[in-house]
Amino acid sequence: MVERISLSGWEISGYFPYVPQLGMQEPALGRSITDWIPARVPGSVHMDLWRAGWIDDPYFGMNSMRCEWVENRWWAYRTTFTAQPAPGQHCHLRFLGLDYRCHIYLNGQLLLIHEGSFSPVDLDITGQLAAENHLLIVFESAPQEDSQAGHASHTHTQKSRFSYKWDFDTRMVPVGIWDDAWVELTGPATVEHVRLVPMPEGEGGQVTVEADCALAGISACAMRVTVLDGERVLAETTVPCAARADGLARATARLSLAQVERWQVNGMGAQKLYGVRIELLCGSDISHRWQGRIGFRDLRWEQNDRASEGALPYCLRVNGRRVYIRGVNLTPFDMLIGTVSDERYRRFLRQIQAAGINLVRVNGVGLIEKERFYDLCDEYGILVWQEFIQTSSSMDRTPPTTPDYLSLLRDTSRSALRIKRNHACLACWCGGNELTDAPHVPATAANPNIAFLQRLVDEEDPGRMLFPASSSGPSEFLEFHREGISHDVHGPWHYVPEEHYALFNQSDSLLHGELGAEGMTCVGSLKRFLSPADLTVTNMQENLVWRHHGDWWDTWARDRGLVGKLPDLDTFTRISQLFQWEGIRYALVSNRQRKFHNSGSIMWAYNEPYPNVSNTCLVDYYGVPKLSYYAAQEAYRPLLMSLRYDGQVFTPGETLRATVWLNSGLSQTTEVPWRFTLHALTGEVLSAAQGCARIPGDSAAAVGEIAVPVQDDFPEVLLGRLTYGGTETQVSEYLFSTRRDTPFAALVRPMDVQLSWQELPGTRSTTDEWEETSWRVVNRGTEAALLVYPELPEEGEFIQSMDGVPCLLPGEERLLRVVSWSGSRAWASLRFRSIAGAEKE
Numbered sequence: 001m002v003e004r005i006s007l008s009g010w011e012i013s014g015y016f017p018y019v020p021q022l023g024m025q026e027p028a029l030g031r032s033i034t035d036w037i038p039a040r041v042p043g044s045v046h047m048d049l050w051r052a053g054w055i056d057d058p059y060f061g062m063n064s065m066r067c068e069w070v071e072n073r074w075w076a077y078r079t080t081f082t083a084q085p086a087p088g089q090h091c092h093l094r095f096l097g098l099d100y101r102c103h104i105y106l107n108g109q110l111l112l113i114h115e116g117s118f119s120p121v122d123l124d125i126t127g128q129l130a131a132e133n134h135l136l137i138v139f140e141s142a143p144q145e146d147s148q149a150g151h152a153s154h155t156h157t158q159k160s161r162f163s164y165k166w167d168f169d170t171r172m173v174p175v176g177i178w179d180d181a182w183v184e185l186t187g188p189a190t191v192e193h194v195r196l197v198p199m200p201e202g203e204g205g206q207v208t209v210e211a212d213c214a215l216a217g218i219s220a221c222a223m224r225v226t227v228l229d230g231e232r233v234l235a236e237t238t239v240p241c242a243a244r245a246d247g248l249a250r251a252t253a254r255l256s257l258a259q260v261e262r263w264q265v266n267g268m269g270a271q272k273l274y275g276v277r278i279e280l281l282c283g284s285d286i287s288h289r290w291q292g293r294i295g296f297r298d299l300r301w302e303q304n305d306r307a308s309e310g311a312l313p314y315c316l317r318v319n320g321r322r323v324y325i326r327g328v329n330l331t332p333f334d335m336l337i338g339t340v341s342d343e344r345y346r347r348f349l350r351q352i353q354a355a356g357i358n359l360v361r362v363n364g365v366g367l368i369e370k371e372r373f374y375d376l377c378d379e380y381g382i383l384v385w386q387e388f389i390q391t392s393s394s395m396d397r398t399p400p401t402t403p404d405y406l407s408l409l410r411d412t413s414r415s416a417l418r419i420k421r422n423h424a425c426l427a428c429w430c431g432g433n434e435l436t437d438a439p440h441v442p443a444t445a446a447n448p449n450i451a452f453l454q455r456l457v458d459e460e461d462p463g464r465m466l467f468p469a470s471s472s473g474p475s476e477f478l479e480f481h482r483e484g485i486s487h488d489v490h491g492p493w494h495y496v497p498e499e500h501y502a503l504f505n506q507s508d509s510l511l512h513g514e515l516g517a518e519g520m521t522c523v524g525s526l527k528r529f530l531s532p533a534d535l536t537v538t539n540m541q542e543n544l545v546w547r548h549h550g551d552w553w554d555t556w557a558r559d560r561g562l563v564g565k566l567p568d569l570d571t572f573t574r575i576s577q578l579f580q581w582e583g584i585r586y587a588l589v590s591n592r593q594r595k596f597h598n599s600g601s602i603m604w605a606y607n608e609p610y611p612n613v614s615n616t617c618l619v620d621y622y623g624v625p626k627l628s629y630y631a632a633q634e635a636y637r638p639l640l641m642s643l644r645y646d647g648q649v650f651t652p653g654e655t656l657r658a659t660v661w662l663n664s665g666l667s668q669t670t671e672v673p674w675r676f677t678l679h680a681l682t683g684e685v686l687s688a689a690q691g692c693a694r695i696p697g698d699s700a701a702a703v704g705e706i707a708v709p710v711q712d713d714f715p716e717v718l719l720g721r722l723t724y725g726g727t728e729t730q731v732s733e734y735l736f737s738t739r740r741d742t743p744f745a746a747l748v749r750p751m752d753v754q755l756s757w758q759e760l761p762g763t764r765s766t767t768d769e770w771e772e773t774s775w776r777v778v779n780r781g782t783e784a785a786l787l788v789y790p791e792l793p794e795e796g797e798f799i800q801s802m803d804g805v806p807c808l809l810p811g812e813e814r815l816l817r818v819v820s821w822s823g824s825r826a827w828a829s830l831r832f833r834s835i836a837g838a839e840k841e
Contacts, residue, residue, distance in 0.1 A: 001089055002289050005183040007079055007135070010039040012048055012176075015074040020138045024108075033073065042097065044336035045075050045139075045176045059611055059621075060529045062548050064170045071142040071173035078136045081183055083129055089185050090216055091129060095121040097179025097338070097370070100143055100159045105136040116408065117159050117178070118368040118389065119415045122192075124216070142173040152393040152435070155400050158412040160332070161391055162365045162609070167552040168331055168617070169610035178338030179370055187287025189221040189241070189280040190214045192248065195461075196276055196422040198294040200319075205260040205296045211278055213241055213249045213288075221280050221287060223251040227294075228275035241280065262319050263295025263424045266358045266381035267326075267638055267665065271295065273378055273424065293378060295424025301465045304510045305597045308484035312472055313465075314511035315599040316383075316427065322698055324592065324665060325600020326636040327359040327385070328352065328618065329514060332366045335609045342372050347623055347798065347821055348607060349376045350769040354802060354819075355618075355629060356636035359383040361470065361513070361602050364432035365391035368416045377425035384425045385602070387470065388413050388453060390432030397436040399449040406452055413453060417460035428465040429457055434476070434490065435469040442473035442488075470513040478515070480506035490514035493604060493616055495558070495583030501647050504590035509598055515587050516604040516616035518553040519580025519628055520573040524793060525620050529611040537566050540613075550612035555579070564742040571748055574835045576614065578747075578787065581627040581805075582648070582735070584618075588635035589642045593661045595700040603632060623798040623821075627787060627835075630805040634732065638665040641674055641693075641724040642732055643706070649737045652712045656736060660691070660704035660722070667697045674724040676706055678736075680715045681751075681784040683809040714738050716746045719784055719807055733807045735786070747786070751836045754781035755788065755808075759827065760815070770819040772802070777816055777832050779808035785834035790818045792829055799826055808834075 013032040023030010037052040039045075046067060049055045055067040085091050093106070099117040103110060107130050111123055143157045147165040155161070165171040190213065197208040209225045224238040234257050241251035261272035278290040298320065301313040316323040333340045333348060352360065360377070362369060364387035377384050389412055390399050400406075420426055431450045435443040443450055450468045457466045467488070471477070475485040478492065480502075486509040492500075495517035526535060530545065539556035540547040546554075555576045559566060562579060566572040584603065591601045604616055611621035618629040634640070643658040650656040656678070664670055675690040686708070693703035720734035737743035756778050763774035779785040787805040802817040820826040 001086070001185070001187045001285050001287060003185040005081060005083055005185070007041065007081055007181050007183060010041045010077055010079045011036040012039040012045060013037070013076050015076065017074050017141055020074055020076055036078070039077060041077070041177045041181055042179050042338040043176060044174045044178065044338045046070055046172065046174060046336050047339050058172060061531060061545055064172050065548070068171060071175060074141060075139045075175055076136060077139070077177060078134070081133050081135065082131070083133065083183055083185065085126060085129070085185055088187060090124055090126045090188060090190070092184045092186060092190070093121075093123040093125050093135075094184055095177065095179070095181045097177065098137070099174060099176060099178045099337070100139070100157065102137050102139045105138070107134055116412055118412045137177070139175050142175050146393055147171065148394055150393045151395045152391065153396050153398040153400055155390070156405055158389050158408045160337070160366055160389060162332065163335055166365060168605065168608050168612065168615055169335055170548060172335045172610070174336050174338065176338060187280070187282050187285055188216040188218045189282055189287040191278055191280060191288050191290040193418045194278065194290055194292065194422065196292060196294050198296045200260065200262060200296040200298055203260075204256065204258045207255045207257070207276065207294060209253045209255070209276065209278065211241070211251050211290075213251065213280060214247065215243045215249050218282065219243050221249070221282050223253060224279045224281055225253045225255060226277040227255055227257065228277065230275075234274070238281070260296045263297040264381060265318050265323055265383060266353055267356055268318070268321065268323065271379055271381040271424075292422050293375075294422065295378060297424060299427060301428065304599050307510060308487070311487045311510055312467065314488060315596055321667065322596055323358065324595050325359050325511070325602065326357050327361060327600055327602035328357050328606035328632070329361045329363055329602055329604045330366070331363065331605050331607055332609045333607060337367060340370070345370075345372050345376055346769060348619075349373070349380055349382065351619060351623065351625070351800070352382060352606065353380040355633040356638070357382065357632070359385060359427065359600070359602065360606070361385040361387070363387055363391070364389055364430070368412070368420070371419070374420060374423045374425060378423055382425060383427040384423070385428055385430060385470075386416070386420060386426060387430040387432050388416065390435060390449075392434035392436070397434055399432060399435045399443065399447065401448045406449070409452070410456065413456050414460060417456060421461040421464070426464070428467060429453075429461070430467040431469045433470060436476065440476045442471050442476050443469045478503065478507060478509055478512070480508065483508055487511065488513045494518060495579055497562070497647065500583055500586065501645065504587050505644060505646070507590065509591065511599050512591050512601045514604040515601060517580045517583030517587070517628070518555050518614055518616050519626050520555060520576035520614045521612060521620045522624055522626070522791070523570050523573055524791070525611065525622050525624050526569070526573070526613065528622065530613070535569055537569055537572050546613045549610075550614045553612065553614040553616060555614055562742060562744050563748045564745045565748070567748060574833070575748065577627040578835045581631045581787070584628045585631035585635050588632060589640070590644065592635065592640070592663050593642065593644060593700050595663060625800045627789065627805060630789070630801070634804055637730065639663070639670065639672070639725070639730070640732070641672065641722055641730070643720070643722060643734060648735060649740060649743050650710045651738055651740060652710050652714065654710050656706070656708040656710055658706040659702050660706065661700060662693045662695050662703045663700040664695050664697055669694065669696050672724050673726065674704070674722060677721050677723075678708055679719040679721065679784070679809060681717055681719060682782060683784065683811070686714060686718065710738055717744060719786070719809075721807070731806065747836055751783045752781040753779060753783055753785045753834055753836055755779055755785055755832050755834065757832050770821050772817055772819045773827065774815055774817050775832075776813060777808065778813040779810060782810050783836075784809050785836065787835045788814070788832055790816070791831055791833050792822070792826060793831055798822070799830065
């Protein structure tokens, strides 16, 4: 009796405010400002207008400023459908994402006025059907909200505020149907909300299934629950479901499984998922069906080692093992949130998994994401720190507590709780981004807004951790002048060499919820959204188009101070990414050296929803990795040997000092031989040291010291190489300078770097995500190729190394596995570059 009917053939038309309502009373007053044009659902009005030629590419140049009128118009969506319920069937109209305030009409009759972006809509339209049904949804203008520069306390909606202008994007406020919409035929009993509680028990497990069901015209039904491994039935039971006074029915079933596999976090094992099917039975008929998945894992938040008094539990334990958080913050994947396809979700999350990341923070400035996102996190073992739709602003950071606002917050948050709580990936909830009780004092559980959310979590997802905010203090931002106050902290977001190393070497943070460094986007991507006139060496102060695409993240002054004159845009972008790589890697590695006093880092940010000239992201809008992606990939290796040092510059007469650290994410005790060599870029070995370290699993320790007196005849730039491991040797590489003024100026002069590369026959393989092949890369020049990476020179498309970005001394070669979403067509134009520039022989 259950049937799903897709809704297709959508069209949209634009109006001045209120005109659609006037037109229903007097057609002559209801004329539109556009024709009816084809629309995609899920999608966005902006994207439909772009495809129809009404606006220019909003991502190019400053075009987004020319389409701000879109958010200020009313937009009508229309389509038709046929549905013929059999006797006893009910017809439901279902929407997962209507953004923001809209009027829903069926066959000319108003069904509902809806407000919100993340609250699903389910309407029983059984008695209102015609032979052909006309569905009309009229969206009002997007509500006005403060941008990042405004007041958090003025927030009055549950619409994502990032779209009103944030430091990582422009202003582009979406309107429309951004998630799935369909018609469903069911019997009189339907599943409304489900809570799944899988509990591992020894080698087996138990599943508790709680379902709230709606009963239309009947007083009872039965609920059949089936647990499956693929198509194989592992357990099944049927329980009664009787109506309550509120019209809903609650049914609870418990199923035991003799043997189950645990769901593991990325890097610690496989992500085994089991299916759960719920069927409501009216007699022998299936009235409604619900399907989901579960993972059996035990997840707990515990106190950090040496945690200061009053600290929240920031340390994760999953299936009995402590898990160091190797995290990233996510922004929405696009400003036009409804345009993100399933393929694009998979692409980004597969990249995240490949970097060794095990947790993503879904920030309160952004979204409650589509279900596809959480499904993929389940599949890839990526934990989710999920925030409710609340964020700070520059003028104040206080969350609102007015009754109208809390009512909207309740609706959005309760919907999120009921839908997302069943995912194995969900690690915690959080009240929002950078919320405070007073200036620079993070909000606590006593804040009325946070206490309100805590009651909702206790009702809908009992036992799950709710952090009041990120950061949660008592210091809002990282500082080392006062001990014991940097619990969960944010910042810095800029790489300032004079301050960076002291800040992280002396940090005592328990959890670093945001940290970052800025870096330019590659030239191939810049060409996709900048005109030829803007493809030049400039800065955010002088160029308005650059300012429009990343005004907070100008690296021109920093990079000039480190290398001197920047000769061309290609050099500028690579040098900028080099220093972003250094800043991010050192920060992440330093925090990890304090494992589990520091329980993890959550890098800001992984991605960007709008193409920027410069930003703190690891991959750009198009998914192209920056060098900083490889910095995180290295810092998050399961077994990592690294250096701690006070800076990159050591002049003649000084001693280059560094401490060797070994960090293990393996479960077993490991013995690791290591060797440090200091090279001139010509390959000459200037100094060497070696040792062997033994370390227990899941721990970190200092295992050696490096001390190299810097001689007068040392070259300006030095390459430090830390080689470690047994059969699978790994390398961590470092750049140092012997010059105070523009210390890395040598990197922008012409260098004799000659890379050649050849694909290894028989190494190509294809998966659902990408095509992979291996390449032999050789440096035939007389100077080192620094940080060698693959690139598609013009397309600015996704391609990446799975083996990091090695440095190749003269005559050296490496085998690098490279993956591409573009498949075989990418390999013909593939080239390898280094930060000093290199072309094929």
